[in-house]
Amino acid sequence: MDEKKLRIEKVVYGGMGLARLDGKVHLVPFTAPGDTVLADCREKKDYSICTVKSIIEPSPVRRKPICPHYTVCGGCHLQHLNEEAEIEIKEEFIQETLERIGGIKIQLKEFISGKFQHYRNKLEYSTFKGRPAYNGIDNRPFLMKECFIEDKNIMRVRKNIQGLRGVRKLILRTDDTKRVFAILKGNFNQRKNRRILNEAGVYYSISPDKKWNREEFLEFKTGGLNLVVSPLSFFQVNKEILERVIELLPELLSPDKKDIVVDAYSGVGTFGLSVSRYVKEVRLIEESKFGSDDSMHNIRRNYIENIKVFRGKVEENLDAFNGATKVVLDPPREGLNKNVIVALNEIKPERIVYISCNPSTLARDIKLLDGFKVAEVYGFNMFPYSYHVESIAILERG
Ligand SMILES: C[S@@+](CC[C@H](N)C(=O)[O-])C[C@H]1O[C@@H](n2cnc3c(N)ncnc32)[C@H](O)[C@@H]1O
Incomplete structure (x- = not known):
C-alpha cells in the first residue's frame, strides 16, 4: 500500500x-x-x-452528504457532489462512453433531471435482527434510519417492520395509490411474516416460490394510460423521469399512421401502449410471463386494438420484426443479444429509439448496428445520487 x-x-x-x-x-x-x-x-x-x-x-x-450512512452504505455513490456537478458528470459519462466504446462523438441534446430525493418506488433489502437492512460496502447488513432515495410511503412502512424470521431478501414497491407491496424470498413461516408486514402497513405480500392465492397489482397512471403491474413485473423505479420519457417518445419516434412499431423488452407495455395511437400497429416482445400478462391486461384496460404481444425472448421472436418500420429497444443492462443485432441489420427499420440504463452496452450495440447514424442522444437522471444513468439514442438510417 x-x-x-x-x-x-x-x-x-x-x-x-x-x-x-x-x-x-x-x-x-x-x-x-x-x-x-x-x-x-x-x-x-x-x-x-x-x-x-x-x-x-x-x-x-x-458538499456534505445528507445521508448519515453515506460511507457505510455505498448505495449512493455521488451524494458528496452538488446537484449541478452530478448532472455534469453524468452527461460526461454518456458522451465519453459513446465515444470510447462506440466511436460516436456527439453532444447530448438534453439531460433531463427531476427530484433527487425519495424517488425510488422499489427498494431491495436484506434483513438484520428481523428488520429490513441494506448490505453495506463491506457486504455486511446494517440497519438504516433514513434513506434519502426511498419513496416516503415505503420508508414509513419499512421503519415499522420488525420481527421477520427467515427472510433472506425483501423487496418493497409502491404505486400511485400509495399502497405498499412486499416480495419475500427465503425459508420462512409465511403466515407469521405476512402478519408482521400487514401490521407494519404492507398492503399485499407475495413470495414468488410459495405464491399466495390472491391476485393483486400495483396501479400507475401515466401518459394517459391506466397501467397494472404485477408485483413481480418490471416497472421503471423513478416515475417522474419515466413520465418525461413518455412525453418525449412520440417526438423521438417520429411516428406515422403507416408505421409498424416493435417495442422490444416491453415490460408491462408502457412505451408501446403510449405510442399506439400514432401508428398502424405495435408489437410488444417481453420474456417475463408476468410482464407480458400485464401488457395483455393493459391493452384491454386502455381499449387499444392495434397491439400484438409476443411472449418470450426477443432473440427467439425475431419474426416480430418482419415489416417493422420503427423499433423501440429497452433491454436490461447487458444490452442486445447478437441475434437481435443481426435481425435489425437485415430488417433495416427506418428508425430505432434505443433506451438504455447502461451507456457501455448502448455504445457497443450502436457500433454493431449497420447503416445508422446517431441523430440525437438524451440523458435522464433516472437514478439520482448513484452513478447509474439512463440514456436514449435515436438512430436514423444514414
Ligand atoms: C429495462 S426493462 C424495460 C421494460 C419496459 N420497456 C419499461 O420501461 O417498463 C427490460 C425488460 O426486458 C425483459 N427482458 C429481459 N431479457 C429479455 C429478453 N431476452 N427478451 C425479452 N425480454 C427480456 C425484462 O423482463 C424487462 O421487463
Whole structure:
C-alpha cells in the first residue's frame, strides 16, 4: 500500500474519482473533480485503487452528504457532489462512453433531471435482527434510519417492520395509490411474516416460490394510460423521469399512421401502449410471463386494438420484426443479444429509439448496428445520487 497525494481530474462511470500520477491511473471512490487528497493506493496491473486518508483541498463542487450512512452504505455513490456537478458528470459519462466504446462523438441534446430525493418506488433489502437492512460496502447488513432515495410511503412502512424470521431478501414497491407491496424470498413461516408486514402497513405480500392465492397489482397512471403491474413485473423505479420519457417518445419516434412499431423488452407495455395511437400497429416482445400478462391486461384496460404481444425472448421472436418500420429497444443492462443485432441489420427499420440504463452496452450495440447514424442522444437522471444513468439514442438510417 503506497500513500499518494492525488488531484482528482474527473469522476468516471462506476462513481470513482480518477487521478493521474507518474503515468498511472489511480481510482479513488467518494472523491470529487478538483479534490486534492492523500490516499492509500493498492497497485493493480495497469492502475491502482485508493482509499482517501484525508482531503487536503476539497473541490468547490463538494458538499456534505445528507445521508448519515453515506460511507457505510455505498448505495449512493455521488451524494458528496452538488446537484449541478452530478448532472455534469453524468452527461460526461454518456458522451465519453459513446465515444470510447462506440466511436460516436456527439453532444447530448438534453439531460433531463427531476427530484433527487425519495424517488425510488422499489427498494431491495436484506434483513438484520428481523428488520429490513441494506448490505453495506463491506457486504455486511446494517440497519438504516433514513434513506434519502426511498419513496416516503415505503420508508414509513419499512421503519415499522420488525420481527421477520427467515427472510433472506425483501423487496418493497409502491404505486400511485400509495399502497405498499412486499416480495419475500427465503425459508420462512409465511403466515407469521405476512402478519408482521400487514401490521407494519404492507398492503399485499407475495413470495414468488410459495405464491399466495390472491391476485393483486400495483396501479400507475401515466401518459394517459391506466397501467397494472404485477408485483413481480418490471416497472421503471423513478416515475417522474419515466413520465418525461413518455412525453418525449412520440417526438423521438417520429411516428406515422403507416408505421409498424416493435417495442422490444416491453415490460408491462408502457412505451408501446403510449405510442399506439400514432401508428398502424405495435408489437410488444417481453420474456417475463408476468410482464407480458400485464401488457395483455393493459391493452384491454386502455381499449387499444392495434397491439400484438409476443411472449418470450426477443432473440427467439425475431419474426416480430418482419415489416417493422420503427423499433423501440429497452433491454436490461447487458444490452442486445447478437441475434437481435443481426435481425435489425437485415430488417433495416427506418428508425430505432434505443433506451438504455447502461451507456457501455448502448455504445457497443450502436457500433454493431449497420447503416445508422446517431441523430440525437438524451440523458435522464433516472437514478439520482448513484452513478447509474439512463440514456436514449435515436438512430436514423444514414
Ligand atoms: C429495462 S426493462 C424495460 C421494460 C419496459 N420497456 C419499461 O420501461 O417498463 C427490460 C425488460 O426486458 C425483459 N427482458 C429481459 N431479457 C429479455 C429478453 N431476452 N427478451 C425479452 N425480454 C427480456 C425484462 O423482463 C424487462 O421487463
